[in-house]
Amino acid sequence: MSELPVAIVTVVTTVVTVNIAIAIYGIFSRPSLIKKVIALVLFTDSVNILAVIVGFRIADPFPSPPILPEQPAKPEDIRVFLARSVDPIPQALLVTAIVIGLAVSVFLLGLAVLYYKHFGTTDTRVIPEVEEAEAPK
Amino acid sequence: MRRRDLAVAVSLASLSIALGAVFGLGGLGVIPASSLRGLAGSVLESTFNPWSPSLTAYSLNAVAAVMWDYRALDTILETAVLFAAIAGTATLFRGIREPPSFKLRGLTLVVKASTRAVIPLLIVAGISLAVHGHLSPGGGFQGGALLAVAPALVVTVFSVGAIYVAGIRARTLLKARYLALLLIVLTSIAIPVAAAVLGARGYVLQNMGKADAPLSMPAWFFNTPLAGSVFVFNLLELIAVSIGLTYCLLLMSARMEDIRDSLAGDSVYE
Numbered sequence: 001m002s003e004l005p006v007a008i009v010t011v012v013t014t015v016v017t018v019n020i021a022i023a024i025y026g027i028f029s030r031p032s033l034i035k036k037v038i039a040l041v042l043f044t045d046s047v048n049i050l051a052v053i054v055g056f057r058i059a060d061p062f063p064s065p066p067i068l069p070e071q072p073a074k075p076e077d078i079r080v081f082l083a084r085s086v087d088p089i090p091q092a093l094l095v096t097a098i099v100i101g102l103a104v105s106v107f108l109l110g111l112a113v114l115y116y117k118h119f120g121t122t123d124t125r126v127i128p129e130v131e132e133a134e135a136p137k
Numbered sequence: 138m139r140r141r142d143l144a145v146a147v148s149l150a151s152l153s154i155a156l157g158a159v160f161g162l163g164g165l166g167v168i169p170a171s172s173l174r175g176l177a178g179s180v181l182e183s184t185f186n187p188w189s190p191s192l193t194a195y196s197l198n199a200v201a202a203v204m205w206d207y208r209a210l211d212t213i214l215e216t217a218v219l220f221a222a223i224a225g226t227a228t229l230f231r232g233i234r235e236p237p238s239f240k241l242r243g244l245t246l247v248v249k250a251s252t253r254a255v256i257p258l259l260i261v262a263g264i265s266l267a268v269h270g271h272l273s274p275g276g277g278f279q280g281g282a283l284l285a286v287a288p289a290l291v292v293t294v295f296s297v298g299a300i301y302v303a304g305i306r307a308r309t310l311l312k313a314r315y316l317a318l319l320l321i322v323l324t325s326i327a328i329p330v331a332a333a334v335l336g337a338r339g340y341v342l343q344n345m346g347k348a349d350a351p352l353s354m355p356a357w358f359f360n361t362p363l364a365g366s367v368f369v370f371n372l373l374e375l376i377a378v379s380i381g382l383t384y385c386l387l388l389m390s391a392r393m394e395d396i397r398d399s400l401a402g403d404s405v406y407e
Contacts (some may be wrong), residue, residue, distance in 0.1 A: 013168075054166065058169050063169075066198070068199075071272075075188065078186060082182055088177060088199035089176060092200045092204045106382070107222045107229075110226040
């Protein structure tokens with residue numbers, strides 16, 4: 001029964017490593033500010049998925065989300081829950097990480113909007129030229 | 138240029154392979170683990186456990202219990218970070234007036250009609266995610282983010298004037314957000330203040346009663362677990378997040394002319 005969780009973890013970590021490489025390429029090599037922000041969000045989300053997968057576990061017969069399904073719960077329900085549930089702490093910390101990622105991207109998008117309004121483009125290769133052209137002689 | 142692209146591709150591929158090797162060789166511990174970590178076990182055991190009343194949070198959702206009970210200080214600071222980012226965005230867009238005329242253009246009738254059908258569903262789903270955050274997957278932030286999609290759709294489909302026509306102003310949103318943050322702080326110090334009045338002991342961010350601090354938030358709503366401050370914080374976080382994101386949305390969808398004018402008037406700072 002432990003083949004499926006191992007397969008899930010393998011697929012997810014592979015996707016995450018590829019995503020991290022793509023995101024780093026986007027942040028450093030794409031000239032558009034908006035694409036840089038998109039790549040940063042992709043990077044944050046890839047690392048978040050990685051942290052969720054660290055909390056994943058093998059359980060018999062299958063792992064369950066960290067939410068107690070029975071109400072009212074009896075002591076046996078809590079014992080079954082303990083035997084099946086995945087780790088809730090990475091997930092709780094990730095909500096924090098997601099909120100902070102959102103805060104950063106809101107601020108960066110605000111900056112990008114202002115860049116666009118000021119320079120008429122979000123291309124980082126063009127911005128220095130515009131600045132030079134605007135500079136007082 | 139071609140050599141540079143090749144170097145970038147090779148370095149990224151080797152980074153990818155190196156990361157994969159680290160994960161594969163167990164650099165982050167054995168994944169998937171076959172047993173729970175100790176901390177996770179104690180959290181899962183006590184998140185809803187009426188038989189150990191000094192540790193439990195009466196929350197069926199263990200993630201919500203960790204967020205707003207066991208590690209509530211973390212989450213308060215996270216809300217503060219989001220507030221700081223919104224304050225920073227507001228500083229970037231300072232001096233922008235609201236549009237003098239609310240001309241509604243928007244997309245076609247089909248898009249408008251289907252958006253009218255979707256928006257009430259979004260609002261109900263967002264509120265229910267937060268209200269049931271301690272019983273089912275969800276929580277205050279998740280609900281707030283979903284709720285903030287509704288004004289984003291309105292701005293995209295009906296144009297930003299529709300928000301102003303509905304009577305929502307950026308200044309009012311900022312005030313409502315301050316109010317929600319103030320209520321979060323007041324909820325976190327409610328128990329120590331009440332305990333001081335009653336002559337007992339109480340802790341900041343305390344949820345359920347402890348052995349030496351008997352006061353507790355309401356644990357049950359009739360026969361449904363209420364989880365005390367988890368429920369209250371979820372509700373207040375819903376308001377704070379949805380209003381904060383709507384405020385940023387209003388700032389960023391300001392008209393080009395208004396932003397140009399305010400940038401031009403800013404030469405003092407440059």
